Amino acid sequence: MPAEIYLNVAISGLLTGLVYGLMALGLSVIFGVVRVVNFAHGEMMTIAMYLAVALFASFKLDPLLMLLPIAGVLFLLGYAMQNWLITPFINRPEHAQFMLLIAVAIIMVNGLLIVFGPDAQNVQTSYSFDSFAIGPLIIDATKVYAGLAAIVVAAALFAFFKFSLTGKAIRACADNYTGALVVGLDVRRLYALTFGLGAACVGAAGAILVLIIDVTPPLGPAFTLLAFIIVIVGGLGSMPGALLGGVLIGVTEALAGLLFTPSAKSMFAFAILVLVLLFRPEGIMGKRAS
Amino acid sequence: MLKVEDLDVFYGDARALDGVSLDVPEGAIVAIVGANGAGKTSLIRTIAGMHKPARGRIALRGADIAGLPSFKVCNLGIGQVAEGRLVFPTLTVSENLEMGAMLPRARALQKQNMDRVLAMFPVLAERSGQAAGTLSGGEQQMLAIGRCLMGNPELVMFDEPSLGLAPAVVQAVLQTIRDLNRDGLTCVLVEQNVAVSLKLASRAYVLENGRITLSGSGAELLADDRVRKAYLGL
Numbered sequence: 001m002p003a004e005i006y007l008n009v010a011i012s013g014l015l016t017g018l019v020y021g022l023m024a025l026g027l028s029v030i031f032g033v034v035r036v037v038n039f040a041h042g043e044m045m046t047i048a049m050y051l052a053v054a055l056f057a058s059f060k061l062d063p064l065l066m067l068l069p070i071a072g073v074l075f076l077l078g079y080a081m082q083n084w085l086i087t088p089f090i091n092r093p094e095h096a097q098f099m100l101l102i103a104v105a106i107i108m109v110n111g112l113l114i115v116f117g118p119d120a121q122n123v124q125t126s127y128s129f130d131s132f133a134i135g136p137l138i139i140d141a142t143k144v145y146a147g148l149a150a151i152v153v154a155a156a157l158f159a160f161f162k163f164s165l166t167g168k169a170i171r172a173c174a175d176n177y178t179g180a181l182v183v184g185l186d187v188r189r190l191y192a193l194t195f196g197l198g199a200a201c202v203g204a205a206g207a208i209l210v211l212i213i214d215v216t217p218p219l220g221p222a223f224t225l226l227a228f229i230i231v232i233v234g235g236l237g238s239m240p241g242a243l244l245g246g247v248l249i250g251v252t253e254a255l256a257g258l259l260f261t262p263s264a265k266s267m268f269a270f271a272i273l274v275l276v277l278l279f280r281p282e283g284i285m286g287k288r289a290s
Numbered sequence: 291m292l293k294v295e296d297l298d299v300f301y302g303d304a305r306a307l308d309g310v311s312l313d314v315p316e317g318a319i320v321a322i323v324g325a326n327g328a329g330k331t332s333l334i335r336t337i338a339g340m341h342k343p344a345r346g347r348i349a350l351r352g353a354d355i356a357g358l359p360s361f362k363v364c365n366l367g368i369g370q371v372a373e374g375r376l377v378f379p380t381l382t383v384s385e386n387l388e389m390g391a392m393l394p395r396a397r398a399l400q401k402q403n404m405d406r407v408l409a410m411f412p413v414l415a416e417r418s419g420q421a422a423g424t425l426s427g428g429e430q431q432m433l434a435i436g437r438c439l440m441g442n443p444e445l446v447m448f449d450e451p452s453l454g455l456a457p458a459v460v461q462a463v464l465q466t467i468r469d470l471n472r473d474g475l476t477c478v479l480v481e482q483n484v485a486v487s488l489k490l491a492s493r494a495y496v497l498e499n500g501r502i503t504l505s506g507s508g509a510e511l512l513a514d515d516r517v518r519k520a521y522l523g524l
């Protein structure tokens with residue numbers, strides 16, 4: 001095979017990986033602040049994907065244009081989940097939280113099955129078959145837009161946490177929970193906002209990803225798992241780590257699909273997880289526990 | 291200003307406070323002394339709305355505030371300089387101060403309070419862009435006090451503010467409390483350094499195993515044999 005093919009596939013994997021990274025960023029933000037593992041993460045992404053499919057099928061609305069509204073809907077879903085479902089469980093043992101979120105995930109998968117059925121659905125935009133030729137490289141236009149959209153959303157999130165007062169207050173809660181209570185931050189509201197923001201990330205990722213892959217309800221659990229792998233590879237609690245982990249897994253999966261068979265790609269994602277756990281258990285950008 | 295009546299607090303089945311009553315008059319420094327584990331921090335945190343009392347009344351200017359969440363209590367003007375300082379280590383010094391001013395009561399006064407805090411602790415201005423976790427213990431205590439003042443409180447509860455600090459810094463912290471009180475701030479002071487806190491206090495309570503066993507003016511307790519024996523080693 002000519003060398004360009006590897007580069008083409010790697011770039012395509014990188015662009016998809018940015019979207020994976022955005023999805024994982026949501027999981028990482030929620031865990032980093034609220035200390036809750038969102039076991040319904042991938043399922044929430046499939047909800048966003050179906051929203052995009054339905055909006056496209058009914059109104060011919062482009063998923064990239066619908067990215068903000070879909071992220072907004074998922075924000076509300078996440079806010080409500082944290083405020084009315086998870087907060088009442090906050091003082092219960094961890095396995096109770098785990099069961100709660102698994103139950104939510106199962107309800108979501110089956111709800112989607114009831115509403116949309118088991119068949120794969122997708123979105124065919126006018127630019128589905130466009131591509132950019134850069135020298136010998138040929139890159140799908142869709143993936144370029146997808147990667148750029150993921151970067152824009154992630155950058156907006158970083159800016160929010162760095163510069164806005166509410167973003168700083170959320171970081172303060174993550175830094176010192178008791179300290180946040182002491183200064184009079186409304187931690188319950190900030191936790192709900194954080195869960196909402198994490199859900200908005202995964203919602204945006206879903207709206208983007210629907211351009212690249214077909215959606216079926218069972219995709220949810222698979223993507224929950226993928227988000228865990230990415231977050232652990234990138235470093236638990238590190239926001240840049242989640243993006244980097246996404247890119248790494250995206251490129252690995254793409255190259256594995258090319259060199260072996262597409263069905264082997266998860267195996268390689270797991271292999272990376274195992275290597276990271278063996279040699280850098282805190283993750284690529286994670287801080288070593290002191 | 292603040293009146294606590296018959297407060298019971300539990301952690302699970304373990305009783306931390308047993309029928310605690312106390313009175314904090316406006317403009318006073320009220321000291322609470324007691325051994326480790328007596329329940330001083332539990333008392334402060336319950337007043338602050340961080341624990342729900344099983345029983346009892348906490349009245350601020352006559353209005354019952356027991357059971358309100360902490361952000362509401364803070365917004366009524368009850369601030370806290372917590373045991374262990376509890377600054378936000380990865381936030382910068384100025385971000386830490388901004389967090390103190392998130393209360394609705396303090397938002398409009400942020401600029402003015404910031405100037406006041408930085409004038410009081412110039413070192414915080416020098417280190418404004420530095421992560422709070424990189425400050426020395428004394429600087430962190432100043433930041434904790436400054437952060438609390440950013441919330442524009444009328445009453446501040448200091449929980450062991452001199453714990454783990456060098457003697458010179460301890461003096462500075464106590465002088466700060468004295469100055470704040472002179473400017474009209476009502477203070478509740480929990481201190482390891484019993485002799486000093488009783489000298490500062492107009493009123494003092496001794497807390498033992500979750501109960502108030504003794505109360506009186508600072509001078510009275512300072513002269514009390516039981517206090518001298520148990521807390522002053524005399």
Ligand SMILES: Nc1ncnc2c1ncn2[C@@H]1O[C@H](COP(=O)(O)OP(=O)(O)O)[C@@H](O)[C@H]1O
Pocket residue numbers: 301304305306324325326327328329330331332333
């Ligand atoms: N979060 C907690 N959970 C269970 N027990 C606690 C907790 N905090 C304090 N206690 C217990 O309550 C009692 C009072 O503690 P505390 O209020 O910290 O005392 P002090 O501040 O006077 O040292 C102690 O016996 C302590 O072990």
Ligand SMILES: [Mg+2]
Pocket residue numbers: 330331332373449
């Ligand atoms: Mg204490």
